[in-house]
Amino acid sequence: MQLLLQSIVNGFVDGFGYVLMAVGLTLVFGIGRVINFAHGELYTLGAFLAVLFIGHQFPYFSTVFIAPILVGLLGIVIERFIIRRVKKPGLSIWAPFLATLALLVILQSLYLIIFGPDPQIVENPYAYDSINMGFLTITGQDLIVSILFFVVVFCLTWFIRKTRYGMAMRAVSQDRDTSLLMGIDIDTIYTLTWFLGVFLAALAGVLVTPKSTVDPYIGRMPLLKGLSIVIVGGLGSVEGAVVTGICLGLIESLASIYISPSFKDGWGYLLVILVLLFRPRGLLGRTVRRG
Amino acid sequence: MLAIEALTKRFGGVVAVDSVSFGVNAGEVVGLIGPNGAGKTTVLNLVTGFSRPSAGKVLFNGKEVTGTPPYALAKLGIVRTFQTTSLFSRMTVLENVRIGTHLRAGRRQCQAIGAILEEMSLAKFRDFAANSLPYGVQRRLEIAVALAADPKLLLLDEPAAGMNPEETHRLIEELKLIIKKNITIILVEHNMRFVAQVCQRIVVLHRGRKIAEGVPGEVLELPQVIEIYLGKRRYA
Amino acid sequence: MGQRKRVDIAILCCLTLITFAIPWAVKSSFYIHILIMSAINAVLAIGLNLCMGFIGEKSLGHAAFYGIGAYTTAVLSVHFGLSGPLNLLAALFVTLVCALIIGIPSLRLRGPYFAIVTLGFVLILQLLVLNGGAFTGGPMGLPGIKRLTLPNILTGRPFTLSTDIQYYYAAVVCFWLAMIVSIVSINSRVGRAWLAIRENLDLAESVGISAFRYKLAAFLMGAGLAGLAGALYTHYTAFVSPRIVDTWINVLLAAMVIVGGEGTLLGPVVGAVVLTALPEALRFAEGYRMLLFGVILLIVIMFAPQGIVGLAADFAKRRRRG
Numbered sequence: 001m002q003l004l005l006q007s008i009v010n011g012f013v014d015g016f017g018y019v020l021m022a023v024g025l026t027l028v029f030g031i032g033r034v035i036n037f038a039h040g041e042l043y044t045l046g047a048f049l050a051v052l053f054i055g056h057q058f059p060y061f062s063t064v065f066i067a068p069i070l071v072g073l074l075g076i077v078i079e080r081f082i083i084r085r086v087k088k089p090g091l092s093i094w095a096p097f098l099a100t101l102a103l104l105v106i107l108q109s110l111y112l113i114i115f116g117p118d119p120q121i122v123e124n125p126y127a128y129d130s131i132n133m134g135f136l137t138i139t140g141q142d143l144i145v146s147i148l149f150f151v152v153v154f155c156l157t158w159f160i161r162k163t164r165y166g167m168a169m170r171a172v173s174q175d176r177d178t179s180l181l182m183g184i185d186i187d188t189i190y191t192l193t194w195f196l197g198v199f200l201a202a203l204a205g206v207l208v209t210p211k212s213t214v215d216p217y218i219g220r221m222p223l224l225k226g227l228s229i230v231i232v233g234g235l236g237s238v239e240g241a242v243v244t245g246i247c248l249g250l251i252e253s254l255a256s257i258y259i260s261p262s263f264k265d266g267w268g269y270l271l272v273i274l275v276l277l278f279r280p281r282g283l284l285g286r287t288v289r290r291g
Numbered sequence: 292m293l294a295i296e297a298l299t300k301r302f303g304g305v306v307a308v309d310s311v312s313f314g315v316n317a318g319e320v321v322g323l324i325g326p327n328g329a330g331k332t333t334v335l336n337l338v339t340g341f342s343r344p345s346a347g348k349v350l351f352n353g354k355e356v357t358g359t360p361p362y363a364l365a366k367l368g369i370v371r372t373f374q375t376t377s378l379f380s381r382m383t384v385l386e387n388v389r390i391g392t393h394l395r396a397g398r399r400q401c402q403a404i405g406a407i408l409e410e411m412s413l414a415k416f417r418d419f420a421a422n423s424l425p426y427g428v429q430r431r432l433e434i435a436v437a438l439a440a441d442p443k444l445l446l447l448d449e450p451a452a453g454m455n456p457e458e459t460h461r462l463i464e465e466l467k468l469i470i471k472k473n474i475t476i477i478l479v480e481h482n483m484r485f486v487a488q489v490c491q492r493i494v495v496l497h498r499g500r501k502i503a504e505g506v507p508g509e510v511l512e513l514p515q516v517i518e519i520y521l522g523k524r525r526y527a
Numbered sequence: 528m529g530q531r532k533r534v535d536i537a538i539l540c541c542l543t544l545i546t547f548a549i550p551w552a553v554k555s556s557f558y559i560h561i562l563i564m565s566a567i568n569a570v571l572a573i574g575l576n577l578c579m580g581f582i583g584e585k586s587l588g589h590a591a592f593y594g595i596g597a598y599t600t601a602v603l604s605v606h607f608g609l610s611g612p613l614n615l616l617a618a619l620f621v622t623l624v625c626a627l628i629i630g631i632p633s634l635r636l637r638g639p640y641f642a643i644v645t646l647g648f649v650l651i652l653q654l655l656v657l658n659g660g661a662f663t664g665g666p667m668g669l670p671g672i673k674r675l676t677l678p679n680i681l682t683g684r685p686f687t688l689s690t691d692i693q694y695y696y697a698a699v700v701c702f703w704l705a706m707i708v709s710i711v712s713i714n715s716r717v718g719r720a721w722l723a724i725r726e727n728l729d730l731a732e733s734v735g736i737s738a739f740r741y742k743l744a745a746f747l748m749g750a751g752l753a754g755l756a757g758a759l760y761t762h763y764t765a766f767v768s769p770r771i772v773d774t775w776i777n778v779l780l781a782a783m784v785i786v787g788g789e790g791t792l793l794g795p796v797v798g799a800v801v802l803t804a805l806p807e808a809l810r811f812a813e814g815y816r817m818l819l820f821g822v823i824l825l826i827v828i829m830f831a832p833q834g835i836v837g838l839a840a841d842f843a844k845r846r847r848r849g
Contacts, residue, residue, distance in 0.1 A: 035643075085829055097585065097642070098785060099828050101778055105821030112814035220774075224650060231643055266654050269647040341729065365735035373733075379726040390723045393716065394735040440734040 005136050007253045013142045015249020016149035020204035021226035022233065022241040023156070024197035030173040030236025031193045034083060037100040040223025041107035042198045045071050046205025047214045048111060051120050064148070068202040075198025078103065079191050111216035119213035145207050152203070153242065156196075160238070165192060173236060201226075221265060228268035232275045292317040292475050293338070293444055298347035300333055307333045309499040310347065315444075320466070320476045322490035322507070324483070326519055329496040331479045332374055335446055338477075339371045340364050351444070366394060368443030372433050372450065374479075380422035384413055384432055387421055391439025403439060410468060411435040427458040434465065438474075445469065446477045451485045459485055487511065495519075534843075538793065539706075546699045550692050559691045563763060565803040566698035570705040570756040572783040572795030574749035577709065579781070580790035581721040581745055584634065587777050588645030591652050592622045592750040594772035596757025598656060601669045601767040606662070610673035611685065615758045622754025623747055630746045634739055646774065653772045668768030675762035694763045701759055705752045709792060712748065721745060725790075782824045788834025797835050 021043060028036045049067040054060060082103070086095040160166035171179045172189050180186055204222065212218075229248055233240025248268055256264045293315040300308040308330045315321045323331050336342035338349055340361040349357045351367060361371075379387050388407055392400045408414045411431055416424060421432060430450065437445060451459050459482070466489055469476065480486050486493060487507040495503040495510060497519045503510050510516055546566075553559060575589045596618040603609040603617055633644040656663050663669065675688045675697065688694055712718050720741045723731040728738050761767050779802065787798020806816045831838055 082825070082829065095828055095832060098781065099825060101781070102821050102825035102828060105778060105817055106825065109814045109817035109821060113818065224646075227643060228647075231640070262658055263654065266651065269650050272647050273644065273651075339733065341732075360737070361729075361732040362735050362737040365733060371733050373729070377727060377730050379723060379730065381726060382722070386719075390719060390731065390736075391734045393720060393723070436730070436734065 002136070003257060004254075007257050008250065009136060009138060009142070011250035011253030012246060013145050013249070014253060015246035016145050017204050017208055018222070018225055018229055018249055019149065019242050019245030020152065020200045020207075021222045022229035022245045023238055024200035024204075025226045026230045026233070026236055026238060026241045027169075027193050027200075028197040029230065030238075031169055032079075032083070032190050033176075034087075034096040034100065035227075036197065037097065037223065038078075038103035038107060039100075039197070039201050039226060040219030040221075041104050041111075042071055042075065042201040042219075043205040043208075043222050044111060044214075044216065044219035045074070045107070046202030047122075047209045047218060048115055048120075048205075049202070050206040050209045051115075051122050051214050054122050064144075064203070064206055067206050068199045071202035071205075072195040072199035075194040076191050078198075079194035083194070084187070084190070108216055108219070115216060117216060119215040121213055122209040141207075141210050148203070148207065152200070156238070165189070169193060225265075225268045228272045232271050292319075292352055293477070294348075294350040295334070295338065296348040296350070298334065298337055298349065299345050300330075300337055300342065301345040306499050308337065308344075311496065311499070311501045312347075313494050313501060313504055315475060315477060317475055318470075318473055319492060320470060320478065320490050322478045322480055322486040322493040323496065324480060324486055324493055325496035328498070329519075330499040331496055332448055333499075334496070335371060335448055335477075335479055339369060339446060365440055365442075368441070369446070370437045370440045370442035370444070371446040372437050372448055374448040374452070376426075376429050376433065378421040378429060378432060378436070381420060383418050383420055384408070384416045384424070385418060387432060387436050388413070388439045391436035392441075394440060403441070407435050407439050411438070411465065427454060427461070430454070430458075430462075431465070434469075438469065442474055444475045444477070446479075448479045449481065450478065451480060451482045463489055483511065535792070542796075543703075546702065547696075550695060556691050559695055561804050561807050563691070563695050563698045564807075565800045566695070566702045567756050567760050568780070568783060568803045569796045569799035570698075570701050571753050571780055572787065572799040573705040573709050574752035574756075575780050576749075576784045576789060576791075576795040577712070577745045578749040579784055580794070581713070581718070581725065584742060584746070585642045585781070586645045586746070586749075587642045587774070587781070588629070588647075588649045589749065589753055589780055590774075590776035591645070591649045591772060592626060592753035593757040593760075593776070594649075594652060594656070595622045595625050596754030597761045597767045597771050598663060598669075598757075599754075600758040600761040601664075601672050602662065604672045604761070605669050608673070610762070611676045614675075614762075615755065618754050618758035619751055622757075623751050626747050626750035627743075630743050630750075634742045634746060646777075649772060649774055649777065653769060653774075656769045656772055664767070666769060668766060668770075670766050672761055672765045672767065674765065675759075688762070694759075697759060698763075701755060704755075706792075706796075708748060708752065712745075713792060717741065717744060779820075782820065784834075785832070786823065786827045786834055788836030788838075788840075791834070791836045791840070794834050794836040801835070 021039065025036060025039050028034055028039075046067050049070060050063050053063040053067060058066075082099055083096055086099045158166075160170060168179070168184045168189055169192070171182070171184060172186060176186065179189075201222075205219075208218075225248065229241055229244045232248075233242075233244035248271070251267050251271075252264050255267055295314070296312050297310045298308055298312070299306065299310050311330070311334060313321075323334065325331055333342065337344045337347075340356075340359050340363070343358050347357070348355055351364075351369065356364060356367065356369075359367075364370075379390060382390075385404070385408070388404050389400070391407075392403050395403055408417065411434065413428070413432060413435055416428060416432075421429065424432065434447070434450065437447075451462055454462065463485070466476065478486065478490060490507055492505065493503075493507050493510050494501060495516050502519070503513050503516050549562060550559070553562070571589065571593055574592075575586065578584055578586045578589065599618040599621045600614050603614050609617070629645065629648050633641050636644065657666055659665060675694075676685050677688065688697060713721075720731070720736045723736055724738050724741055732738055757771070760771075783798035783802045784795050785798070786802060787796065788794025802820065806820065827834065833841065
């Protein structure tokens with residue numbers, strides 16, 4: 001029983017991290033129509049920045065805010081100078097997708113060169129504090145992740161529903177041309193979307209660091225899981241990403257106890273394949289199958 | 292030749308095509324008209340396999356073909372054109388027509404290509420890229436490509452759209468050629484004069500439903516048909 | 528038109544000469560190794576080009592077929608002692624079956640979904656291979672694969688390929704097989720159908736071209752070639768490891784096709800040679816090699832999406848006009 005509860009809690013916490021990655025991806029796709037394959041590398045960047053800052057005695061909480069903002073700025077640069085250039089109608093529609101793949105390679109190799117391949121550890125004061133309730137142990141880091149998760153989701157929802165920019169984003173995701181006609185500055189919206197998406201990825205990276213080591217390759221799994229979640233939840237659907245992300249966290253956690261510990265990472269892909277075969281729209285998505 | 296029975300298409304809450312039925316006999320030229328949004332192109336999509344009906348049947352020469360994919364229908368002899376200019380833009384006129392003859396093999400293919408280019412007066416544009424042609428010629432090429440597929444039933448989606456009177460006249464001449472080949476034609480159109488000149492029978496759709504069917508001269512005088520285009524108010 | 532064909536034939540003749548004559552000029556086993564890997568990568572790239580360049584479906588899982596071919600051969604060799612043409616055929620067969628299983632449901636999907644499913648396939652394959660225990664050798668891989676034994680048609684006695692040069696020629700044969708498949712299919716009705724599908728799918732369907740069937744054909748051809756390449760590779764290195772099923776190789780292959788020039792005949796060949804030989808020749812540290820590779824890829828995508836061969840063709844066209 002204790003094991004069950006603990007694994008549920010762990011599942012939720014993992015899920016929150018996945019959701020952050022997935023929401024970023026789904027926003028960039030839903031609005032910018034680009035699948036950002038470099039998303040995982042931006043997660044890694046968040047983690048490395050955390051290592052750097054905390055290594056230089058920066059307070060943890062400041063890092064949690066500042067690092068993602070810095071990475072978000074990089075996201076703006078990427079959008080403005082690379083993605084925008086390759087979206088021109090003359091080029092193949094696959095150009096942005098391939099460009100993000102190239103970025104993935106570039107970023108990962110930069111990390112390899114600058115930080116080296118060895119795993120690094122982040123000293124985090126909260127990682128060791130835990131609330132021990134007898135039948136359940138919740139670490140301080142878990143609490144931070146959970147609280148931040150709800151804060152982020154709340155802020156994002158408020159932003160998308162209530163602010164002008166948020167509504168503009170929704171408009172662009174539904175109908176780009178009409179949005180243009182309505183006078184919405186699409187370029188700004190794209191840039192804003194990338195900033196948000198990348199911010200969330202880096203945030204996920206920062207939040208995960210205290211629980212595990214950091215090396216240039218840690219971005220791979222989160223990218224793939226994020227992609228899985230986005231597909232299953234529906235490309236472009238934020239609600240879908242949230243629901244699916246948490247479910248995936250739970251499934252992985254429970255399955256690794258009750259079914260098989262080594263297949264943990266495979267559940268996401270399995271879900272994707274099932275969904276794509278039977279309901280390509282995803283749980284809550286819009287884009288439909290051809291023919 | 293073609294029979295449509297209670298064909299219906301729902302998109303979420305909207306009923307785009309509501310239990311439409313009509314038939315087309317071999318060798319006829321039938322027009323499908325109606326105001327914008329009446330469901331004409333949807334019916335076309337349903338008949339030609341580009342969309343799956345929510346209910347109803349499509350029968351071709353007695354055999355049910357509901358939901359058959361477009362390429363299979365092409366093999367049976369059902370070919371269509373599209374509302375917005377649809378060509379293999381970066382390929383030449385010759386290559387476009389050649390792809391149209393995909394289903395034919397060997398020497399007959401070469402002969403067919405030459406014949407079609409001649410008939411549709413496209414021979415002089417042979418090596419031009421499709422996207423470099425003037426609009427009227429592009430539309431002609433579209434019909435040529437459709438013809439190249441050796442259709443028995445040809446469905447044209449607004450072939451006269453955007454054409455000036457001279458181009459329209461030319462189109463009518465081309466259609467007459469097609470009719471001579473014993474190809475049955477279904478025409479979706481807006482241009483009333485064009486429809487009246489070319490079609491032997493017309494079917495009128497409004498808001499997804501069929502509201503009239505018959506000879507153009509009669510149907511176009513019917514009050515309910517005039518009403519859907521001009522509204523209820525009488526103009527003095 | 529006639530002139531272009533003559534240029535193409537001339538290039539192909541030169542290429543034939545070069546590929547068969549190189550071992551006279553190059554003796555160092557290091558360079559022979561690079562050539563072998565270039566040839567193998569070229570086969571992979573040609574296969575991927577059929578899928579990506581001609582029908583426009585970006586497959587992120589092509590390397591999976593390479594891995595399947597490799598592992599099938601390895602398993603049959605280590606556990607069942609096979610090492611002749613039967614082994615190659617088996618690898619081809621298994622690869623094609625897998626391609627059917629993956630291709631049939633996923634080729635109907637729109638846009639990016641196909642790419643993502645192929646990616647998922649690679650990952651599942653990776654998991655299977657890593658957890659295959661003694662059967663697949665797990666994370667350490669399977670060593671001890673027998674060398675390829677082929678029947679000698681002239682003397683009837685089978686001979687075993689054991690030197691690098693012999694494997695080089697085997698790779699060249701494989702390469703030309705891929706080229707022939709590529710050339711024949713592109714210039715045939717099938718190739719024209721592919722181009723039609725790429726240009727305007729709905730229109731192609733309306734004149735009787737089943738997009739799905741032709742896409743499947745390209746996909747299967749590409750997969751088959753990859754499987755064959757994998758089998759050859761395994762016999763050459765006598766070793767196989769899960770690294771072969773890495774997602775990285777897919778990115779590398781996609782890069783070869785793009786940098787060389789998608790949708791062209793020689794593009795994947797050029798891309799394969801450039802992206803195989805160059806990193807080896809430059810001998811940078813791992814990180815810098817990857818960085819250079821990523822930068823080249825990005826530059827090509829942003830500024831020269833037609834690839835090297837595409838650029839050359841544009842250049843030639845402009846010279847002819849002006």
